[in-house]
Amino acid sequence: xxxxxxxxxxxxxxxxxxxxxxxxxxxxxxxxxxxxxxxxxxxxxxxxxxxxxxxxxxxxxxxxxxxxxxxxxxxxxxxxxxxxxxxxxxxxx
Amino acid sequence: xxxxxxxxxxxxxxxxxxxxxxxxxxxxxxxxxxxxxxxxxxxxxxxxxxxxxxxxxxxxxxxxxxxxxxxxxxxxxxxxxxxxxxxxxxxxx
Numbered sequence: 001x002x003x004x005x006x007x008x009x010x011x012x013x014x015x016x017x018x019x020x021x022x023x024x025x026x027x028x029x030x031x032x033x034x035x036x037x038x039x040x041x042x043x044x045x046x047x048x049x050x051x052x053x054x055x056x057x058x059x060x061x062x063x064x065x066x067x068x069x070x071x072x073x074x075x076x077x078x079x080x081x082x083x084x085x086x087x088x089x090x091x092x093x
Numbered sequence: 094x095x096x097x098x099x100x101x102x103x104x105x106x107x108x109x110x111x112x113x114x115x116x117x118x119x120x121x122x123x124x125x126x127x128x129x130x131x132x133x134x135x136x137x138x139x140x141x142x143x144x145x146x147x148x149x150x151x152x153x154x155x156x157x158x159x160x161x162x163x164x165x166x167x168x169x170x171x172x173x174x175x176x177x178x179x180x181x182x183x184x185x186x
Contacts, residue, residue: 041138042138045135048137048162048180051162052163052164052178056164067161067162069157069160071149
């Protein structure tokens with residue numbers, strides 16, 4: 001397992017927090033040394049919840065290795081580009 | 094100016110994003126070398142927006158120095174304690 005392969009990335013969407021917590025815990029149980037949790041816009045707060053719940057309740061030996069924020073440009077429905085904040089949280093054993 | 098004194102901290106609440114952007118920019122214009130942006134719960138995404146807008150549009154020479162996440166316990170309305178994620182973003186010149 002060499003770390004941040006695509007399958008070690010969890011994209012946080014509109015499902016409940018525990019769906020993503022389970023996805024992250026499963027990655028660690030399958031031997032991943034690190035998992036990257038990604039989210040955009042209002043879902044960023046949910047990504048932080050996921051990282052905190054994994055760390056405090058399910059996989060106590062992981063730590064937050066890196067947190068990265070950036071701005072992405074995405075096409076909106078009317079075809080113009082709009083800017084949205086994005087975050088990546090890397091947690092590792 | 095010695096860095097992260099309390100007056101260099103901006104707490105992100107329910108006002109519009111630009112209120113907090115203005116508060117951060119004002120700190121830098123007053124000579125602060127670093128500003129800490131703090132938020133809890135769903136307001137975490139707004140804190141990221143504030144940091145990104147300051148950095149990309151208003152104070153291009155600042156960088157994200159540190160991002161820290163934690164879980165806080167707060168008393169809820171019925172008197173019990175509930176857990177909430179919190180974030181601190183330090184941006185500095």
